[in-house]
Amino acid sequence: MNSSSDGHSVRQPALPAATLAALGIVFGDIGTSPLYAFRECFASHGIDPTPMTPTNLVGAASLIVWALILVVSIKYVLIILRLDNRGEGGILALSALIRSAARRLGGKDPKAVLLLGLAGSSLIYADGMITPSISVLSAVEGLTVISPEFSKYVVPVAVCILILMFSIQRHGTGKVGILFGPVVLCWFVTLGLLGLRGIIQHPEVLSALSPASGIMFLIHEWHHAFPLLAAVFLAVTGGEALYADLGHFGTRPIRVGWFSVVLPGLVLNYLGQAALLSHDPKALEAPFFLLAPDYLRLPLTILATAAAAIASQALISGAFSLTTQAVQLGCLPRVKVRHTSEHSVGQVYVPFVNRFLLVACIVLVITFKSSAALAGAYGIAIVLTMTITSILFYSAARAAWGWSTAKAATVTSLFLILEIPFLAANTLKVIHGGWLPLVVAGSAMGLMLTWLWGRARLYKRLSREALPIDALLGDLKRGQIHRVSGTAVYMSGRGDTVPTALLHNLKHNQVLHERVVLLHVDTLDQPHADPETAVAHTDLGEGLHRVNLSFGFADTPDVPVALKAGLPAEVKFHPGKATYVLGRETYGVGKNASALDRLRLALFAVMARNASPATAYFRLPPGRVVELGAQITL
Structure with missing residues (x-):
């Protein structure tokens, strides 16, 4: 039994089991990069490709190895993972940690951090x-190495795998991780053995372990540096997912899995691909699959496809969190959120996000048709996220660590x-498909800012x-x-004002219960x-009680249970007998609103109408809920 930071005892799985589950969830993304990353270093894509000389191949392998060491091992695994917000990771948890620490120290709430x-x-x-999309496509393309006749099946098979992958998400990341863990462990062992086979045949590639090889390569091939660095960066994609999935497994299983299994397997495989290409440049079409002997390519394709499907898990579970x-x-x-583990509050499933990602992935696979085409859109979003994490690290180290x-x-x-050289290199991809993730990210951020703006405007109104x-009293x-x-029980704001739903109840029904709870639910950083x-209670007199419930952003807000535990006995609160009165507002637009405000308010109204009902979100008994409608002009 381990004690969690909130004071509750939470049973955690043993380290070997947790590490195996983490392999199945956290490392799939970065683990499938060998399928395409080294190949992209020397691909033409319509420009003069980097010459595939033995020296250049060793130099490219050196850049990838040291990118893994510096960006993933040192930055993320050893440093950034320490910046957990009471067990939760990810860039949003990091910004919440900074804001919370700043307010605790008496400073202003840094809006730029949010x-x-x-x-x-x-x-x-x-x-x-x-x-x-790119992980599954690159794996299924192994079929074309076995026989060009299979090329017509690549897209349909990839779509079927994606559908299967997203359909099992409802079972939870912990159960999925235990299922996938052995497969991914087998995958990394296979990566290492294939790479070792190439290294044994051509041991001169071991010079790539020296950073000097990579530096000299960049100097010698400076005119190819930007496209080359964009390809090298593909080898470290998935680094941010290690941090986003921190809440699912904790720091120790991720570190043990990385240093004992993942990093050795990746390094050996990239060196093996460099060894193969240095003696057979024609293998550039599929260097990963051609590392294996002919009789193993079909089993390898099947394993790669399974690993690629699993690779999706790191980003999917990160998006849920x-x-x-x-x-x-x-x-x-x-939105509807399902908690899928009794032991870890970080393991959640969000049906809406799952459906959205499934549709988006299918559209991308059908549209781009190959991993080489998708590589142009891949990387820019990840390197921007990593750069933002680095910028936030400064404030977090100052505020949280002193x-x-x-x-x-x-x-x-x-x-x-x-990271800035990687960012600069990836900007070249914007016109080759990199615009797509930027448009998606911009749309998502626009929705978030609209919701924040609409809520603030509604509160003022x-x-x-x-x-x-006091007037009611x-x-x-x-x-x-x-x-x-x-x-x-009436949902209420922070101030000393009567909730709108209560006013409407008095207006229409002209009665008030003998005991009234004015409830405000607060989400902490x-x-x-x-x-x-977690519960603050004030007796206002005349049967009125003000209650403030506080939940963490990873908690499930169960209002009836919290009220039962926090209210004194004299309030006589029984969750199944109380009446929960909620307001259901519809929004109109004022005559003086600008065109931009009208657009934003219309979007805010659509988002509000499609929000998950408060009854389910706060776990209120459905048979005890009364909703009172109101028209509000914003």
């Missing part, structure tokens, strides 16, 4: 579309020195017309309002609320 977090999370949605965090932080409307300005700036600068609670003392037996401060 914007960067939203931008990074939006980019991960875009990456979540492309990663499954980000969506849940965004909803809890008020950046997106409520680092000095000089120390935080030095480490951040080292991160950016590594309601605040202007709100009735002070005065009427109750004078006996001007008829009371009926029972308890009613931390994964889990402290049980000792």
